[in-house]
Amino acid sequence: MYCGMDLGSRAVKIVLLDEAGLQEQKVIETAHFYKQCGRHTQQGFSVDFATLISHAPESVTVTGYGRNSLNIVGAEIISELKAHTIGALWQTGLEDFTLLDLGGQDSKVIRVRNKRMDDFQLNDKCAASTGRYLENMAMVLGISLDELSRHFQNPVELSATCAIFGESELIGRIVEGVPVAELAAGVNYSIFRRIKPMLLALSSKTVVFTGGVALGPAVAHWVSAEIGSEVVVPAHPQINGAIGCALFARERKSSLC
Amino acid sequence: MMDLQLLQGVDYLARIGMTTTVPVEIILAAGHVAVDLNNVFITGAEPVRRVEAAEDAGFPRNICGWIKGLYSTVIDSNCVDAVVAVTQGDCSNTHALMETWQLAGVRVIPFAYPFDRDVDMLRLQMQKMATALGANWDQVLEVKWELDRIRRKVAKLDRLTWQQNQVTGTDNHLFQVSCSDFNSDSQKFEKDLDEFLAIAEQTPPRSEPLRLGYIGVPPIFTDLYSHVESMGARVVFNEVQRQFAMPYDEPDIIEQYRRYTYPHGIFCRLEDIQAEIKLRQLDGLIHYVQSFCYRQIEDMIVRKKLDLPILTIEGDKPGCLDARTRLRIDGFIEMLK
Numbered sequence: 001m002y003c004g005m006d007l008g009s010r011a012v013k014i015v016l017l018d019e020a021g022l023q024e025q026k027v028i029e030t031a032h033f034y035k036q037c038g039r040h041t042q043q044g045f046s047v048d049f050a051t052l053i054s055h056a057p058e059s060v061t062v063t064g065y066g067r068n069s070l071n072i073v074g075a076e077i078i079s080e081l082k083a084h085t086i087g088a089l090w091q092t093g094l095e096d097f098t099l100l101d102l103g104g105q106d107s108k109v110i111r112v113r114n115k116r117m118d119d120f121q122l123n124d125k126c127a128a129s130t131g132r133y134l135e136n137m138a139m140v141l142g143i144s145l146d147e148l149s150r151h152f153q154n155p156v157e158l159s160a161t162c163a164i165f166g167e168s169e170l171i172g173r174i175v176e177g178v179p180v181a182e183l184a185a186g187v188n189y190s191i192f193r194r195i196k197p198m199l200l201a202l203s204s205k206t207v208v209f210t211g212g213v214a215l216g217p218a219v220a221h222w223v224s225a226e227i228g229s230e231v232v233v234p235a236h237p238q239i240n241g242a243i244g245c246a247l248f249a250r251e252r253k254s255s256l257c
Numbered sequence: 258m259m260d261l262q263l264l265q266g267v268d269y270l271a272r273i274g275m276t277t278t279v280p281v282e283i284i285l286a287a288g289h290v291a292v293d294l295n296n297v298f299i300t301g302a303e304p305v306r307r308v309e310a311a312e313d314a315g316f317p318r319n320i321c322g323w324i325k326g327l328y329s330t331v332i333d334s335n336c337v338d339a340v341v342a343v344t345q346g347d348c349s350n351t352h353a354l355m356e357t358w359q360l361a362g363v364r365v366i367p368f369a370y371p372f373d374r375d376v377d378m379l380r381l382q383m384q385k386m387a388t389a390l391g392a393n394w395d396q397v398l399e400v401k402w403e404l405d406r407i408r409r410k411v412a413k414l415d416r417l418t419w420q421q422n423q424v425t426g427t428d429n430h431l432f433q434v435s436c437s438d439f440n441s442d443s444q445k446f447e448k449d450l451d452e453f454l455a456i457a458e459q460t461p462p463r464s465e466p467l468r469l470g471y472i473g474v475p476p477i478f479t480d481l482y483s484h485v486e487s488m489g490a491r492v493v494f495n496e497v498q499r500q501f502a503m504p505y506d507e508p509d510i511i512e513q514y515r516r517y518t519y520p521h522g523i524f525c526r527l528e529d530i531q532a533e534i535k536l537r538q539l540d541g542l543i544h545y546v547q548s549f550c551y552r553q554i555e556d557m558i559v560r561k562k563l564d565l566p567i568l569t570i571e572g573d574k575p576g577c578l579d580a581r582t583r584l585r586i587d588g589f590i591e592m593l594k
Binding site for chain 1: 560566581584585587588589591592
């Protein structure tokens with residue numbers, strides 16, 4: 001069994017995978033993971049795998065936002081870009097596509113040609129195009145993230161460039177009596193507007209959409225309608241990076257055999 | 258009325274600051290000491306404090322860190338007696354920077370690189386600068402002759418970087434970027450350079466498999482080059498720093514500053530970059546842009562005109578690479594491998 005872990009800013013994703021495919025998956029809130037699922041040692045963070053997965057893993061490969069700041073004891077580290085590319089290749093079977101991953105504090109756009117990463121862009125200096133922004137906005141609207149991500153009809157115009165000021169703007173529109181569905185659509189559209197230049201710069205006929213935000217239809221709707229690309233959401237969009245990590249170890253082992 | 262008091266006839270050794278590279282030969286010919294304020298700011302004890310001090314004084318948060326750093330460097334450290342400020346060929350924030358200095362009583366001498374590289378306009382600007390500082394043209398040419406000897410040695414260091422692979426990206430950056438003011442002491446600079454070259458020529462060639470170019474203004478990050486090298490790549494072309502070093506061995510001083518690409522627009526820079534990409538067999542480019550800088554817009558043109566992988570990174574305040582920028586660099590190098 002190969003264990004892949006994606007240490008995200010909001011959630012830690014863990015998968016177990018073998019030659020037959022994906023066997024187990026788990027998504028844990030990041031703060032909870034570091035408090036409850038292991039302990040800090042001189043060598044790094046020692047994960048208590050027995051509480052998380054059913055089999056002791058043969059290898060552990062990690063990626064994610066914690067990559068530069070945290071060592072998982074006994075784990076190999078690979079870059080997020082590599083992990084997500086490998087995961088998307090395996091999950092979709094496609095060779096040429098643009099991968100859009102909307103994570104907790106990241107938005108990544110990776111262009112893949114002939115199964116290789118060809119170019120990429122990441123959001124910078126601002127988290128207003130990420131899942132965290134959507135979580136805040138869902139909270140302001142008093143709805144769940146799942147509910148928020150369903151709406152794309154008649155989006156209300158939201159112009160604040162800052163995710164925090166965006167909240168007060170949203171409250172202003174609530175006061176005006178704008179329906180929640182249109183406000184939610186406006187929030188989703190503002191996310192799309194921020195990633196649109198990256199998608200246009202690295203466009204493909206097919207956009208593979210991953211990350212928790214891909215679970216709802218709204219952003220995918222505009223990627224299709226305004227970019228003109230076919231949108232493919234793989235079976236496991238939220239754990240794509242963790243799958244990539246486990247596959248990286250599995251493929252390397254098979255190439256050594 | 259602005260206080261543009263001339264320094265002509267000043268019989269003491271004045272320290273003349275500069276906001277970016279200007280004809281340093283004129284400053285030295287007038288018997289003054291050249292001080293590149295950027296170098297004083299970034300190599301100072303606490304460059305972040307300089308930026309914060311400017312913000313405390315009222316500079317907006319969303320203004321370039323270099324502008325704020327330069328402001329405080331002059332106001333707080335009393336390191337110069339006057340400043341030559343580039344009013345054309347660099348960013349327009351410099352105009353307001355000049356004005357805030359003037360408000361504080363700092364003497365400012367404006368210098369403008371003509372956008373269209375007009376030779377007569379450039380000559381006029383250089384003559385005005387010579388008059389303001391009290392230099393005569395014979396002295397200027399004499400200094401140029403001296404500095405050209407040093408510039409040729411720096412060009413050799415550059416060749417040792419990309420041809421012989423004996424010099425790191427950091428050393429290439431440091432020696433070339435220092436050619437704006439020759440570290441305020443050209444004789445000591447030449448001595449240090451000679452010593453460095455003697456060692457470098459005996460150094461075994463480095464073996465990083467990836468050859469990168471660095472384009473854009475010098476980085477506000479302190480560990481960019483060493484991080485790139487730790488990832489198995491090396492910067493073998495520092496675009497603007499090489500321009501500061503003026504590598505063309507040009508006999509005519511007006512033509513020397515006319516060929517200097519940095520203040521003359523992106524297309525002029527691209528011609529130089531394209532030639533060096535080919536010559537130095539680069540695998541990819543890092544395009545550094547400063548937060549809130551107009552040159553961020555030019556990234557569009559760079560990407561349209563250059564046909565090799567480009568990573569654009571953005572820096573704001575001085576210090577080490579932040580985790581997000583490291584992630585970008587690592588991903589880029591991984592992609593090229």
